[in-house]
Amino acid sequence: DAGITQSPRHKVTETGTPVTLRCHQTENHRYMYWYRQDPGHGLRLIHYSYGVKDTDKGEVSDGYSVSRSKTEDFLLTLESATSSQTSVYFCAISDRYEQYFGPGTRLTVT
Amino acid sequence: AQSVTQLGSHVSVSEGALVLLRCNYSSSVPPYLFWYVQYPNQGLQLLLKYTTGATLVKGINGFEAEFKKSETSFHLTKPSAHMSDAAEYFCAVSLTNDYKLSFGAGTTVTVRA
Numbered sequence: 001d002a003g004i005t006q007s008p009r010h011k012v013t014e015t016g017t018p019v020t021l022r023c024h025q026t027e028n029h030r031y032m033y034w035y036r037q038d039p040g041h042g043l044r045l046i047h048y049s050y051g052v053k054d055t056d057k058g059e060v061s062d063g064y065s066v067s068r069s070k071t072e073d074f075l076l077t078l079e080s081a082t083s084s085q086t087s088v089y090f091c092a093i094s095d096r097y098e099q100y101f102g103p104g105t106r107l108t109v110t
Numbered sequence: 111a112q113s114v115t116q117l118g119s120h121v122s123v124s125e126g127a128l129v130l131l132r133c134n135y136s137s138s139v140p141p142y143l144f145w146y147v148q149y150p151n152q153g154l155q156l157l158l159k160y161t162t163g164a165t166l167v168k169g170i171n172g173f174e175a176e177f178k179k180s181e182t183s184f185h186l187t188k189p190s191a192h193m194s195d196a197a198e199y200f201c202a203v204s205l206t207n208d209y210k211l212s213f214g215a216g217t218t219v220t221v222r223a
């Protein structure tokens with residue numbers, strides 16, 4: 001398995017609070033991605049990174065920001081959590097086209 | 111722009127029967143194509159991929175898929191279902207000049223004893 005960890009694995013938070021999810025890789029892959037998974041929607045790309053400090057928006061980026069200060073870490077921040085952001089969040093890494101996924105973080109916003 | 115359509119959100123098969131999961135895509139350029147599997151409470155695992163070359167590709171756990179450009183399809187098959195194949199399956203597409211993936215909505219497979 002690719003060396004990808006996500007933390008925390010589960011989190012419950014209240015509406016309006018900021019939340020940061022962490023993705024850590026040990027594979028030295030250039031590209032990193034954040035997705036959210038919701039029933040009936042598959043996985044939708046939130047943000048991605050193509051290098052340290054190089055990031056770009058995906059299709060559902062509103063309300064989310066990211067940072068990548070080191071190759072191995074990619075942080076996803078919900079600036080002010082809303083109930084619509086209750087979801088399972090997956091991090092993925094790649095060198096080219098194949099993406100490898102982390103175990104996911106289940107986030108509940110109450 | 112690209113999009114991925116998986117026909118059927120749920121498929122139920124008997125153990126030992128053929129598994130057929132359908133995937134169609136729309137893309138303005140030749141795509142790279144992938145199938146991923148997700149077991150309950152886990153991340154996604156790559157089953158197989160098509161990039162270039164042979165259009166029939168074999169993956170893990172006895173699965174295979176065929177790229178048909180004329181039909182813009184990449185259907186996934188397994189000749190004989192096993193109970194361990196119960197999972198959710200996702201088709202995904204990437205453009206040849208873009209490393210981002212677009213996913214279908216997923217197909218949940220249940221296997222009846």
